[in-house]
Every structure is written in C-alpha cells, then in structure tokens.
Amino acid sequence: VSSRGCHKIRGSQIRELLDSKLNVLFDCDGVIWNGETVVAGAPEVVTLLKQQGKKVFFITNNCTRPRASYVTKFIRLGFTDVAEEEIFSSAYCSAAYLRDVAKLQGKVYVIGCQGVVKELREAGVPIVEEDTNAPTGTIYDYPLDPEVKAVLVGYDEKFDFIKLAKACCYLQNTECLFLATDPDPWHPLRGGRITPGSGSLTAAVETASSRKATVIGKPSCFMFECIASQFNLDPGQSLMVGDRLETDILFGANCGLDTMLTLTGVSTLEEAHGYKDSDDPERKDFVPDYVVETIADFIEAYEE
Ligand code: PLP
Ligand code: CA
Numbered sequence: 001v002s003s004r005g006c007h008k009i010r011g012s013q014i015r016e017l018l019d020s021k022l023n024v025l026f027d028c029d030g031v032i033w034n035g036e037t038v039v040a041g042a043p044e045v046v047t048l049l050k051q052q053g054k055k056v057f058f059i060t061n062n063c064t065r066p067r068a069s070y071v072t073k074f075i076r077l078g079f080t081d082v083a084e085e086e087i088f089s090s091a092y093c094s095a096a097y098l099r100d101v102a103k104l105q106g107k108v109y110v111i112g113c114q115g116v117v118k119e120l121r122e123a124g125v126p127i128v129e130e131d132t133n134a135p136t137g138t139i140y141d142y143p144l145d146p147e148v149k150a151v152l153v154g155y156d157e158k159f160d161f162i163k164l165a166k167a168c169c170y171l172q173n174t175e176c177l178f179l180a181t182d183p184d185p186w187h188p189l190r191g192g193r194i195t196p197g198s199g200s201l202t203a204a205v206e207t208a209s210s211r212k213a214t215v216i217g218k219p220s221c222f223m224f225e226c227i228a229s230q231f232n233l234d235p236g237q238s239l240m241v242g243d244r245l246e247t248d249i250l251f252g253a254n255c256g257l258d259t260m261l262t263l264t265g266v267s268t269l270e271e272a273h274g275y276k277d278s279d280d281p282e283r284k285d286f287v288p289d290y291v292v293e294t295i296a297d298f299i300e301a302y303e304e
Contacts, residue, residue, distance in 0.1 A: 004259070004287040006276050008269070014301035017258070017290065023238040024049055025227070025257070027218070028060040028070075030243030030265020031295060035190060038077040039264050041296030047081055048302055056086060057227055061182035061217040061247060063091035063154040063198065066118035085230070090181035090198075090217030091115040093226045094152055095123035097216050102177055106149025109170050111163050111201060116154045116181065139165050153205055153213065154181035155198045164204055171209035178209070182217030184247060188266060218242075219250035224257070241295060243267060245275060245286040253285035261288035262295055 009017065018024070026032055032042045049056050058070070065073070067084050074082040094116065098104045107126045110116055120127050128145045137143075142162055148170045156163070170176050184197030202213050216222050227233060235256035242248020243265025249272075252259035261272055275286040292298075 004253075004276070004284060004289050006261075006269075006272050006287050006291060007289065008291045010292065010297055011301055014292065014298055017239070017260075018049070018052070018054070018298065018301065021054070021237055021239045021258070023055045023057065023231075023233050025057045025059055025224075025238060025240045026295070027240075027242035027244070027248045027265075028058055029062060029187070031241055031262050032058065033073075033077055034188075034264070036077075039294060039296065041294070041299055043078045043080065045295050045298045046079060048299065050081060052302070055231060055233070056082075057088060057231075058082070058086055059088045059218065059223050059227070059251075061090045061184050061198075062115075063089060063094070063181040063217075064113045064115045065089065065091075066115050066122065067092055069115070088223055088227055089115065089119075090223070091119040091154065093223050094154070094179060094181050094216045095119040095125055096226055097179065097222060098125045098150060098152070098177075099123045101222075102150065104150055104177070107145060107147045108150045108152050109145070109148045109167060110152050110154070111156050111159060111167060111205070112152060112154035112181065113156055116152065120152075137162065142166060144169055148176065150177035150179060151205070152179045152181065153198060153202045156201060159201050159204075164208055167205045168208040171205070171211050178205075178211050178213045180213035180215050180217075182247075183215050183219075184217075184244075218247040219254055221251070221255045223251070224255040245271060245288070249288045250285050252288075258290070259288045260290040260292060262292050264294045 067087050070087045071084050109128050151167045151170050180202040183199040185199045186194045186197050238257045240252035240257040241260045245267045249259045275283045
C-alpha cells in the first residue's frame with residue numbers, strides 16, 4: 001500500500017503530474033464553482049487541459065439538475081468547451097444504474113427533485129407519478145403503487161413524513177431495491193449557512209426501513225465505472241480533483257485514481273493532515289496524494 005502523501009504542489013510539479021495523466025476528473029461544487037460563482041480561472045484551466053489533449057470529465061453528487069441544465073450552467077459561468085457527454089451527475093448515473101445494471105422491471109418511487117425525475121424519464125425508467133393536487137392523506141390511507149420495485153432517495157427540499165412513510169412501506173418488500181443518489185451530509189450555502197444533503201434524508205429512510213441504501217454517487221465506484229464504460233478510461237492514467245475528503249478523495253482511492261485536494265471548497269489542509277496522522281487505517285483513504293490552493297494553479301504550471 002503506497003502511503004498517500006498530501007503533497008502541496010505547484011508550478012513544475014503540477015506540470016509533471018498532469019503530463020503523466022490522460023484524464024482529469026473534476027468534482028464541480030468547491031472545485032469548478034461555488035454555487036453560482038465560478039472559481040476564478042476554471043474555464044481557462046479546462047480549455048488548457050483540452051488543448052494538451054487531456055480528456056476532462058465533471059462528476060458531481062448534485063442531483064438537482066439534469067445534464068442539459070449543467071451545460072447551460074457551464075456556459076453561463078464562462079466555459080466555452082464543455083459537452084453534455086463529459087458531465088456525470090449522481091442523477092444521471094442513478095438512472096443509468098437502474099436501466100443498465102439493475103435492469104429494473106417495475107417503477108421507481110423517487111424522493112428527490114427535478115434533476116432525478118428528468119434523468120429517469122430520459123433513460124426510460126418508469127417512476128411513480130404522484131398527483132400533486134391530491135390531498136396527501138394520513139399514514140393510513142395514502143396510495144401505494146404495487147408496481148414499485150425500487151426506492152431512490154436524493155436531495156428533496158419537499159421531503160416530508162408521508163414520503164418517508166411511503167418509502168419504508170415499499171422497502172418492507174426485500175426485493176425492492178434501495179438506492180441513494182449520494183451520501184453527502186450537508187452543503188455550504190452563501191453567508192455561512194448550510195443545507196442538509198441527500199445523505200441526511202437517506203439516513204432517515206434507512207432508520208425507518210432497517211435497511212441500507214446502495215450509494216450511486218461518490219465515493220462509490222459506480223460513477224467511475226459509468227464514465228469508464230463510455231470512454232474506456234484507465235484508472236492509472238486518471239487524476240481525481242475534489243474539495244471534499246470524505247467523498248471525492250475517498251472516491252479516487254476506491255477507484256484506484258491519483259487524487260488531488262483543492263482548497264477552494266469544503267475540506268481544509270488541516271483535516272487532510274488529521275487523517276494522515278490518524279492511527280485508523282481506514283482514514284488513510286481520505287488522504288489526498290496532492291494538494292493545490294486552487295485549480296487556477298494549473299495555469300502557471302503551463303506557463304513555465
Ligand atoms: N447535492 C446538492 C444538493 C448540492 O447543493 C451540492 C453542492 O452544492 C452537492 C450535492 C455536491 O456537489 P459536488 O459533488 O459537485 O460537490
Ligand atoms: Ca464538491
């Protein structure tokens with residue numbers, strides 16, 4: 001087992017690392033942008049890497065948008081050369097999993113948002129259509145659909161008790177699949193606030209159903225397998241760049257990728273060193289190989 005270094009690198013060291021890779025995988029929030037604010041220099045970095053002949057991919061646990069809407073966001077934030085095929089979200093990959101891996105014969109009960117619903121529709125995966133005008137009912141009389149064969153939990157700002165109750169009723173059937181778009185506990189908002197992530201909703205469903213969800217998003221390897229199956233990627237030739245140690249860096253470690261922490265998002269260098277100095281061997285997978293202040297540091301690497 002190679003010990004992960006947590007090496008702070010810049011200039012020619014970044015250049016050397018990038019020269020040794022064919023593929024660069026970027027997490028989005030905290031790396032490419034923060035909410036609706038682009039990370040300064042990120043559009044130039046993407047263009048530069050593509051000019052160097054790299055394949056560039058974007059992998060996000062954010063399931064709130066369908067792929068097409070990410071394309072619009074990239075353009076709005078000043079990116080000129082990002083294609084829909086390069087964007088892998090936990091919503092897109094959840095739909096791919098249900099269609100291609102689970103080969104679901106039946107409907108999905110979704111706790112989630114438009115991003116998830118649109119990707120499932122696009123993939124031709126049937127979902128339970130809820131009549132939003134109908135009274136939600138009580139725990140004794142809400143309708144249950146006998147064709148449901150999977151429950152998928154994602155980010156849902158309209159999560160409520162009845163949804164939780166329905167999900168755990170469906171999950172009483174042990175043949176009913178239980179999937180989660182991502183395990184993220186919370187996300188930073190503007191002004192120092194945070195919002196609960198899908199992981200917190202999944203935890204409620206797990207407790208109520210006494211079952212464990214299969215996670216599709218990072219740190220699970222399925223997102224890498226999804227990209228690799230379409231673009232034939234070699235893990236050894238790929239670098240994962242992320243801002244959260246417990247999802248992005250662990251994802252890279254799980255998939256056999258070199259990993260880089262960028263300090264424009266959630267995790268700090270102190271946290272990375274904390275994991276490195278820890279005696280718990282499981283925590284070593286949270287330690288990045290490399291650290292940069294920002295991906296904008298890639299620009300000067302190519303100027304030297
Ligand atoms: N899910 C939601 C709802 C979010 O708002 C965010 C970040 O803003 C994420 C997931 C994490 O996205 P990423 O994996 O791009 O950091
Ligand atoms: Ca992130």
